Amino acid sequence: MRMIEDNEKQFNGLACLWMAAAILFGVGLALTLSGWIFEKAPSDLRRTSVLLEALADPSIQPSYVVLGNSVVMSGIDTRLLSERIPGNPLGLNLATTGQNPVDSYLYYQNLPDDLQLVVQFTLPRFAANRDSIEPQKFNAMYMYGYRPDPTTQIRLGDIFGDETLAILQRSELRQRFESRWAIQQTADNFVRSLVRKDLKFETYTFDLYFPNSGAKRIPESQMERALNMRYNVSAHGYPYTAEKSAFFVEAARRVKDSGKDFALVISPLHPSVHQRSGEQWYSEVREFFYGLSRNGNFAVIDAMDAVPEEHFVDALHLSEAGAKVLTEFVAKEIRRLNLEPES
Amino acid sequence: MLFYTVEFLMFSIILMGGLGIVHRTEPRKLMLLVASYIFYMWWNPAFILLIVFSTLVNYLIGGRMALEDDQSRRKALLVLSLIANLGLLFFFKYYGLFSDSLLGLMRIFGSEPSWTSLNITLPVGISFYTFQTMSYTIDVYRREIPATRAPLDFALFVAFFPQLVAGPIVRAATFLPQLTKPVRISCDQKTVFLILRGFAKKVLVADNIGILVDGVFTNPGAWPSAIIWLATIGFAIQIYCDFSGYSDIAIGIARILGFEFPQNFNHPYIARNPSDFWKRWHISLSSWLRDYLYISLGGNRGGSFSTYRNLMLTMLLGGLWHGASWNFLLWGFLHGAILILHRVFTQGRNTPGQTNLLTQVGSVILMQYCVLITWISFRLTDFPDMLIAMQKFVVFDFNFQLTKLGLGSLSFFTTLIIMLAFVLLQAFSIRVGHIDQYLGKTGKIPAVIACIAIGFVAFFFWPLQQAPFIYFQF
Numbered sequence: 001m002r003m004i005e006d007n008e009k010q011f012n013g014l015a016c017l018w019m020a021a022a023i024l025f026g027v028g029l030a031l032t033l034s035g036w037i038f039e040k041a042p043s044d045l046r047r048t049s050v051l052l053e054a055l056a057d058p059s060i061q062p063s064y065v066v067l068g069n070s071v072v073m074s075g076i077d078t079r080l081l082s083e084r085i086p087g088n089p090l091g092l093n094l095a096t097t098g099q100n101p102v103d104s105y106l107y108y109q110n111l112p113d114d115l116q117l118v119v120q121f122t123l124p125r126f127a128a129n130r131d132s133i134e135p136q137k138f139n140a141m142y143m144y145g146y147r148p149d150p151t152t153q154i155r156l157g158d159i160f161g162d163e164t165l166a167i168l169q170r171s172e173l174r175q176r177f178e179s180r181w182a183i184q185q186t187a188d189n190f191v192r193s194l195v196r197k198d199l200k201f202e203t204y205t206f207d208l209y210f211p212n213s214g215a216k217r218i219p220e221s222q223m224e225r226a227l228n229m230r231y232n233v234s235a236h237g238y239p240y241t242a243e244k245s246a247f248f249v250e251a252a253r254r255v256k257d258s259g260k261d262f263a264l265v266i267s268p269l270h271p272s273v274h275q276r277s278g279e280q281w282y283s284e285v286r287e288f289f290y291g292l293s294r295n296g297n298f299a300v301i302d303a304m305d306a307v308p309e310e311h312f313v314d315a316l317h318l319s320e321a322g323a324k325v326l327t328e329f330v331a332k333e334i335r336r337l338n339l340e341p342e343s
Numbered sequence: 344m345l346f347y348t349v350e351f352l353m354f355s356i357i358l359m360g361g362l363g364i365v366h367r368t369e370p371r372k373l374m375l376l377v378a379s380y381i382f383y384m385w386w387n388p389a390f391i392l393l394i395v396f397s398t399l400v401n402y403l404i405g406g407r408m409a410l411e412d413d414q415s416r417r418k419a420l421l422v423l424s425l426i427a428n429l430g431l432l433f434f435f436k437y438y439g440l441f442s443d444s445l446l447g448l449m450r451i452f453g454s455e456p457s458w459t460s461l462n463i464t465l466p467v468g469i470s471f472y473t474f475q476t477m478s479y480t481i482d483v484y485r486r487e488i489p490a491t492r493a494p495l496d497f498a499l500f501v502a503f504f505p506q507l508v509a510g511p512i513v514r515a516a517t518f519l520p521q522l523t524k525p526v527r528i529s530c531d532q533k534t535v536f537l538i539l540r541g542f543a544k545k546v547l548v549a550d551n552i553g554i555l556v557d558g559v560f561t562n563p564g565a566w567p568s569a570i571i572w573l574a575t576i577g578f579a580i581q582i583y584c585d586f587s588g589y590s591d592i593a594i595g596i597a598r599i600l601g602f603e604f605p606q607n608f609n610h611p612y613i614a615r616n617p618s619d620f621w622k623r624w625h626i627s628l629s630s631w632l633r634d635y636l637y638i639s640l641g642g643n644r645g646g647s648f649s650t651y652r653n654l655m656l657t658m659l660l661g662g663l664w665h666g667a668s669w670n671f672l673l674w675g676f677l678h679g680a681i682l683i684l685h686r687v688f689t690q691g692r693n694t695p696g697q698t699n700l701l702t703q704v705g706s707v708i709l710m711q712y713c714v715l716i717t718w719i720s721f722r723l724t725d726f727p728d729m730l731i732a733m734q735k736f737v738v739f740d741f742n743f744q745l746t747k748l749g750l751g752s753l754s755f756f757t758t759l760i761i762m763l764a765f766v767l768l769q770a771f772s773i774r775v776g777h778i779d780q781y782l783g784k785t786g787k788i789p790a791v792i793a794c795i796a797i798g799f800v801a802f803f804f805w806p807l808q809q810a811p812f813i814y815f816q817f
Binding site: 013015016018019022023024025026027028029030031034037136177180181183184185186187188190191192 | 755791794795799800
């Protein structure tokens with residue numbers, strides 16, 4: 001025993017090196033397995049891989065796509081939308097949770113050549129905040145095989161600066177290290193899939209037409225709080241940013257350069273925003289987006305008032321009936337603007 | 344410069360390289376002093392002047408005190424040292440709180456002062472090195488240690504980088520004698536595992552749990568009691584792992600550089616009573632407060648009332664030591680009250696060691712319940728939020744909104760798994776002594792397997808958002 005203690009007191013550089021090497025080996029092992037583990041881990045952003053695969057699949061030839069966040073997932077049924085467009089063209093709902101227009105932009109380079117129309121949703125506040133690419137979402141895309149082409153990198157870099165460019169140009173090694181979020185969320189995602197059967201994870205992940213149908217309305221007692229949390233900024237107006245103006249013009253240009261039409265839809269808002277923010281605020285939002293449409297020569301669909309209060313299940317998302325209302329509204333606007341894709 | 348950054352890795356490599364070239368003790372000490380100053384200046388170069396000032400004042404006063412036989416002059420020198428040390432601490436740490444409180448009070452009484460509060464940047468680690476230097480002058484005054492005649496040794500004692508910014512508070516009586524011996528670099532399996540234990544506690548446990556804790560305590564009113572309980576237990580684990588993790592790394596690095604520091608934590612969450620808790624939690628501070636404050640106030644030598652008063656004063660000042668905020672004062676008050684209540688109820692009774700297992704377990708649960716309540720006051724600086732959280736913690740609402748769990752980015756279940764892993768590892772650690780010592784004694788193959796596992800887990804559970812050590816702010 002004493003001998004062991006004496007040995008411990010000696011400087012043992014070799015032992016330290018052995019241990020450091022073993023730790024590095026452990027890190028290397030994790031690095032090597034990270035891609036495989038990422039694929040297997042239940043992830044919130046699994047839908048990303050479904051979308052990328054659909055866009056790369058030559059047997060699926062959509063005439064139009066709809067992009068946006070969970071409002072679009074719960075609010076647009078592309079089967080119904082196609083029915084309302086002459087010729088019943090195939091359309092895909094490529095919305096994902098939290099997908100802002102910059103996240104959507106990343107998909108533009110992968111859109112099929114024969115696609116004719118991109119319907120891009122945006123919330124008004126996106127035009128005012130500093131959000132560009134969310135690193136975790138981009139990491140999911142990267143890990144599922146997406147690689148931004150030079151045009152995407154240069155144009156987004158020009159608009160949003162070095163920070164955004166750095167996210168797009170992260171090395172393979174860095175992306176693998178960043179992908180650990182999926183492992184860290186595994187337990188949550190797994191347990192959630194057990195206790196939240198109402199969320200219909202299968203549909204939510206794999207459905208390319210109406211991924212978030214049947215959302216339940218939250219109790220009235222919680223609605224007021226949800227509205228306060230969601231719309232407390234609205235009352236003070238939005239200072240729209242120059243970079244977001246440049247971005248929307250660029251988004252339209254990117255789509256139109258590849259021979260497709262581009263329609264920007266201002267997402268539906270809960271009618272209580274009228275009382276919370278006032279009519280002046282609505283005028284400012286419209287002025288901003290219609291100004292952009294004139295500069296960028298693209299169509300804007302104003303859906304802010306398209307859905308009545310009873311069709312909101314919470315402050316933001318729509319019920320199935322609400323989805324029907326919004327889809328019909330968008331179809332009508334597409335027809336009015338002569339943007340109907342051919343089947 | 345945080346211990347788990349590339350900067351610190353480079354710093355360590357350069358320092359070890361330098362120490363490898365220089366073999367004589369005095370140049371090695373000088374090198375350690377320069378390295379310590381660079382380490383500190385990484386945060387704010389200007390504040391090195393405070394350390395130099397504190398070093399000079401205490402070195403000179405200590406030296407002068409050693410030459411004085413006249414007790415009244417010795418006392419005057421001690422008072423001078425205390426004024427200098429506490430003056431710096433008060434100005435940088437407490438001036439803002441007192442001026443803000445005074446301004447608030449004046450406004451309540453209708454007066455609108457013409458002056459405004461200063462916005463003073465808190466020098467990192469000031470509470471730690473101030474208490475270290477005070478221990479030196481007080482010990483010299485009490486003739487418990489001789490004044491050092493080596494300015495380099497004293498400067499290194501004040502600024503030694505491993506424990507400079509967040510402890511443990513190493514007393515002169517512990518550190519200075521070690522500087523009279525040759526400085527030897529030593530590294531063994533046990534030390535490496537001690538450092539790895541510290542990193543794992545901080546990076547893998549504290550930082551990951553902190554995401555949930557921050558998310559819940561940002562708006563405690565929005566959560567049911569079960570989640571407040573989860574977040575409070577989470578914070579108890581977070582602060583323990585954050586702080587004791589730093590101590591482990593500091594003690595390990597100091598050991599590699601040839602210095603032995605005292606243990607700062609010893610499984611505090613199995614403490615059976617408040618007295619036991621303070622022998623296990625932040626031992627270097629609690630023993631400092633006991634030896635230099637509680638005993639100086641009279642300790643338990645007077646009657647019951649003076650003992651209670653001394654306990655309360657000691658804990659209030661212990662609370663204020665953490666920061667210039669009323670919630671820390673409340674935290675100290677609650678611990679003072681718990682200590683007093685414990686003393687009231689146990690006077691003349693058997694010691695807990697003589698009781699049966701059930702009573703012991705009950706004592707641990709009761710003590711930790713009290714500790715958890717105090718952590719709420721420590722964590723929440725906003726008073727209304729603190730009261731809401733405490734109310735939800737004490738009066739359980741039996742509202743289990745499982746449907747809300749797992750949504751958002753707070754990672755409830757991952758956090759639960761990390762907390763469970765922490766509890767199991769603690770149980771194992773208690774059973775085998777300490778994990779680092781257990782692994783330090785194993786053979787090469789188990790050690791290598793443990794290191795591979797640590798590297799593997801660290802890759803996947805390295806936090807997405809890193810946070811500085813909580814105790815840096817103190």
